[in-house]
Amino acid sequence: MSLLTQYAFLIVPIVKIAILVFIVLTVDAYLTWIERKVVAHIQSRWGPHRVGPHGLLQPLADGVKFIFKEDPLPANVDKVAYFLAPFLALMLALTSLAVIPFGPQRFTVLGYQTGIGIADVDISLLVLFSITALAVYGVALAGWASNNKYSLLGGLRSSAQMISYELALTLSVVGVLLVAGSFSLREIIEHQANGHLGLLGWNIFGFTKDGVGFTQIIGFFCFYIAAIAETNRVPFDLPEAESELVAGFHTEYASMKFAMFFIAEYTSMITISCLATILFFGGWLSPFPASWTFTHYVPSLLLIPLGLWVIFDGMRYETIFGRIVLPGVGTVLVAIGAGLIVFPVVNEAIQGVFWFLAKVFTFLFIYVWMRGTLPRFRYDQLMSFGWKFLLPVSIANVVLTSAVVLWRMH
Amino acid sequence: MTGALVIFFVLAALAVVGSISLIVQREPIHSALSLIVVMVALAGLYLLMGAEFVAAVQIIVYGGAIMVLFVFVIMLLNAGEEERTNFSKLATFAGIPLALAVTGFIAAAIAHSSASLPAPEPSGALTSTKTLSMLLFSDFVYPFELTSFLILVAILGAIVLAQREN
Numbered sequence: 001m002s003l004l005t006q007y008a009f010l011i012v013p014i015v016k017i018a019i020l021v022f023i024v025l026t027v028d029a030y031l032t033w034i035e036r037k038v039v040a041h042i043q044s045r046w047g048p049h050r051v052g053p054h055g056l057l058q059p060l061a062d063g064v065k066f067i068f069k070e071d072p073l074p075a076n077v078d079k080v081a082y083f084l085a086p087f088l089a090l091m092l093a094l095t096s097l098a099v100i101p102f103g104p105q106r107f108t109v110l111g112y113q114t115g116i117g118i119a120d121v122d123i124s125l126l127v128l129f130s131i132t133a134l135a136v137y138g139v140a141l142a143g144w145a146s147n148n149k150y151s152l153l154g155g156l157r158s159s160a161q162m163i164s165y166e167l168a169l170t171l172s173v174v175g176v177l178l179v180a181g182s183f184s185l186r187e188i189i190e191h192q193a194n195g196h197l198g199l200l201g202w203n204i205f206g207f208t209k210d211g212v213g214f215t216q217i218i219g220f221f222c223f224y225i226a227a228i229a230e231t232n233r234v235p236f237d238l239p240e241a242e243s244e245l246v247a248g249f250h251t252e253y254a255s256m257k258f259a260m261f262f263i264a265e266y267t268s269m270i271t272i273s274c275l276a277t278i279l280f281f282g283g284w285l286s287p288f289p290a291s292w293t294f295t296h297y298v299p300s301l302l303l304i305p306l307g308l309w310v311i312f313d314g315m316r317y318e319t320i321f322g323r324i325v326l327p328g329v330g331t332v333l334v335a336i337g338a339g340l341i342v343f344p345v346v347n348e349a350i351q352g353v354f355w356f357l358a359k360v361f362t363f364l365f366i367y368v369w370m371r372g373t374l375p376r377f378r379y380d381q382l383m384s385f386g387w388k389f390l391l392p393v394s395i396a397n398v399v400l401t402s403a404v405v406l407w408r409m410h
Numbered sequence: 411m412t413g414a415l416v417i418f419f420v421l422a423a424l425a426v427v428g429s430i431s432l433i434v435q436r437e438p439i440h441s442a443l444s445l446i447v448v449m450v451a452l453a454g455l456y457l458l459m460g461a462e463f464v465a466a467v468q469i470i471v472y473g474g475a476i477m478v479l480f481v482f483v484i485m486l487l488n489a490g491e492e493e494r495t496n497f498s499k500l501a502t503f504a505g506i507p508l509a510l511a512v513t514g515f516i517a518a519a520i521a522h523s524s525a526s527l528p529a530p531e532p533s534g535a536l537t538s539t540k541t542l543s544m545l546l547f548s549d550f551v552y553p554f555e556l557t558s559f560l561i562l563v564a565i566l567g568a569i570v571l572a573q574r575e576n
Contacts, residue, residue, distance in 0.1 A: 078437070078439070080440065081439065081440075081443070084443075121462075122462065122539075123462050123463060123466055123539065126462075126463070126466035126467070126470070127466055129466075129470055130453075130466045130469035130470045130473070130474065131469075133469060133470045133473060133474025133475070133478075134446075134450075134469065134473055134474060136474075136478050137443075137446070137478070137481065140478070140481050140482070140485065141439075141443075141481075143485070144439060144481075144485050152485065152488070155485060156482070156485055156486060159478055159481065159482045159485070160482065162478070163475070163478055163479065163482070166474070166475070170470075183539065
């Protein structure tokens with residue numbers, strides 16, 4: 001027992017890392033399902049619906065397929081870089097989640113004080129940026145090592161794009177930093193807490209306690225565009241533009257190595273959504289004023305109807321599997337929703353995490369939504385947009401915010 | 411204390427191995443990768459000394475921005491394996507003794523000064539970041555601005571050089 005408490009500083013983070021990686025990989029897998037479903041419905045298709053009810057087991061089937069697929073090694077590849085690239089991409093993408101605080105609570109396990117999130121660093125935003133700054137190597141090395149002209153072009157495009165948009169990404173956050181006066185993501189969220197104003201206190205609206213507001217909406221605009229470019233998603237997915245470059249930097253990758261790039265992309269989407277939530281949308285703070293305690297039943301109000309719908313939907317299925325799995329999931333959802341009403345202590349505890357996850361999933365949905373609606377940029381448009389529009393606007397935001405902060409001081 | 415010492419030696423070994431590999435590698439991109447390892451190891455050393463801000467900036471600026479440009483240029487030129495010339499006579503007679511002398515000099519300097527150097531005070535990252543910025547913009551504002559000016563001149567020079575062709 002004493003050994004446990006002695007090494008609690010080692011054991012507790014390792015357990016938390018294992019839990020977080022498990023959750024994130026599951027969310028990644030189901031994000032592919034959500035993406036395929038949503039894009040399919042935007043395009044008037046069904047999307048995956050053969051494997052399990054609503055195609056819900058498709059991610060599992062894909063995972064099994066990835067593991068058992070043949071993994072050929074192309075001729076004349078640079079072996080070190082070729083094998084290093086997917087590991088680097090996945091490792092850095094997962095590591096960047098370590099500094100994200102998912103909820104407000106702090107608790108003590110085995111005499112070791114910790115919170116919801118792996119590490120609570122004072123300069124967490126800088127740590128996050130330093131990890132994402134290295135993320136480009138995964139893509140660049142993959143493109144270079146594959147000994148394939150399409151891969152090389154994809155890698156080159158991605159490096160150029162990431163260099164260009166990283167500036168705008170970093171500068172767009174400076175406004176928030178100036179307002180909050182801290183590099184700690186936890187403190188940035190706590191700075192946006194504004195009891196009687198609710199969502200108006202978030203940085204996107206920026207009302208302070210005395211009722212004067214200074215919005216960071218320009219900062220958010222720059223941040224979100226640059227973030228989409230950083231994660232190589234539509235409309236900035238030129239590194240893997242399939243009509244021009246086959247599949248871009250991961251053309252020569254198959255099996256699990258390809259899956260690693262895929263997981264890395266989805267994980268960085270999650271990280272960016274968490275970051276947008278924390279910096280501009282109040283993190284775990286509820287959008288309602290603190291006095292509206294009845295809004296604490298929102299999680300139950302969402303979970304119970306969802307669970308009931310899933311139960312009734314499962315009845316439509318003629319397969320035994322659909323009839324068992326869907327009603328089972330539905331019953332669990334209803335039970336959780338009802339349990340939250342019955343136990344107010346638990347309900348209070350999950351409020352922060354609930355709002356955090358709700359906002360993150362909204363951003364993830366917007367990612368998918370954009371993929372379904374927007375066309376791709378041309379390469380020169382991408383570059384001139386980044387350098388001639390996004391960068392000046394984010395610098396202007398820094399100057400403007402500094403002026404306002406200075407004016408408020410006096 | 412011993413834990414910190416172990417981490418120090420791991421990071422130091424990583425930095426030394428990375429530096430040697432940087433010179434020995436024949437493929438330019440492997441050299442660039444070795445340099446990135448050195449940068450990250452150095453950032454780890456800064457972190458060990460309690461300079462969190464400097465460590466993060468080291469990775470963002472050197473590991474992220476500058477080395478990405480290196481890798482980008484190497485990829486763009488598609489530079490092949492580097493060709494080695496024969497070991498030059500100048501290196502044998504002047505280079506090796508000089509290198510040994512410099513190494514001995516630095517080692518002697520470190521051995522003599524280690525006792526007198528004050529150990530860095532362990533401080534919170536926020537305070538260290540704040541103190542750093544206060545120092546930069548008060549006591550060291552002229553060197554700081556001068557450095558920025560120097561960088562600006564270098565940028566302008568690069569643009570002039572690049573545009574001379576047209």
